[in-house]
Amino acid sequence: QKEVEQNSGPLSVPEGAIASLNCTYSDRGSQSFFWYRQYSGKSPELIMFIYSNGDKEDGRFTAQLNKASQYVSLLIRDSQPSDSATYLCAAMIYNQGGKLIFGQGTELSVKP
Amino acid sequence: DARVTQTPRHKVTEMGQEVTMRCQPILGHNTVFWYRQTMMQGLELLAYFRNRAPLDDSGMPKDRFSAEMPDATLATLKIQPSEPRDSAVYFCASGWTSGGTDTQYFGPGTRLTVL
Numbered sequence: 001q002k003e004v005e006q007n008s009g010p011l012s013v014p015e016g017a018i019a020s021l022n023c024t025y026s027d028r029g030s031q032s033f034f035w036y037r038q039y040s041g042k043s044p045e046l047i048m049f050i051y052s053n054g055d056k057e058d059g060r061f062t063a064q065l066n067k068a069s070q071y072v073s074l075l076i077r078d079s080q081p082s083d084s085a086t087y088l089c090a091a092m093i094y095n096q097g098g099k100l101i102f103g104q105g106t107e108l109s110v111k112p
Numbered sequence: 113d114a115r116v117t118q119t120p121r122h123k124v125t126e127m128g129q130e131v132t133m134r135c136q137p138i139l140g141h142n143t144v145f146w147y148r149q150t151m152m153q154g155l156e157l158l159a160y161f162r163n164r165a166p167l168d169d170s171g172m173p174k175d176r177f178s179a180e181m182p183d184a185t186l187a188t189l190k191i192q193p194s195e196p197r198d199s200a201v202y203f204c205a206s207g208w209t210s211g212g213t214d215t216q217y218f219g220p221g222t223r224l225t226v227l
Contacts (some may be wrong), residue, residue: 034215034216046216049215098207098214099167099168100145102155
């Protein structure tokens, strides 16, 4: 079992819809969680992070964390074609010097 | 606009040759990470440093890979000898590690092709 798991997709949503990206993790020592966006041929760029249970909103993005269920999600409201990319979920394990464990990524396609 | 820089951006080499990749972390960051990304394996952590000291290189094939940080502005990843299975994109990332919500910022990557 991978430490961080994501559905590889592709996830296809129409423009203007809500895209929901999900991630589960196995290590209960995971402390913080990060969402990165990676366009094809580019490097991962940080979207947001979350470390407390509940929701965290930043513009059109909302991260959700449920530590009891070991589940993290990213919601993208009013999806745009420019949101089409691979979204990487990463978990930071407590006391390991900032080490991140990445999932395989979910490919999102937003259709005009 | 502070960024992580990596050189070279592309490298094509023949099997058996030495490859050196360089990374300049963001000024002031105390942690540097080396990742490798392939379609099959995704993003894998190879090694990382804090305050220039190696913390973990368990993700690296020890017999052929080596990572160093000779000073605070330069991290290197060497492969000797290179093999076709080393073909991948190698990313360097830097961050400030405080034990809390540490964030990492990625460089543009080095796309390595070993023939």
